[in-house]
Amino acid sequence: MIPTTFEEWTNCIVNDCGISLTPEYAKERAAILHDKTNAETKKFISIYGEEHHAAILAWFERIAAQAS
Numbered sequence: 001m002i003p004t005t006f007e008e009w010t011n012c013i014v015n016d017c018g019i020s021l022t023p024e025y026a027k028e029r030a031a032i033l034h035d036k037t038n039a040e041t042k043k044f045i046s047i048y049g050e051e052h053h054a055a056i057l058a059w060f061e062r063i064a065a066q067a068s
Contacts, residue, residue, distance in 0.1 A: 021063050022063075029060045030060040033056065034057065
């Protein structure tokens with residue numbers, strides 16, 4: 001299942017994938033997703049589409065903002 005809400009996404013990342021969503025990690029991921037020339041970002045968009053890319057980027061930015 002592809003998460004469609006922030007809550008579903010955080011549950012998937014933290015509980016299913018075992019990744020700690022720290023602000024530092026979120027900043028790193030957001031930086032990668034901001035760069036549409038990055039190979040990883042291109043692949044992500046080709047698999048999940050622009051709309052999902054925008055949602056994931058916003059969610060990473062939301063987590064990253066908690067450091068401020």
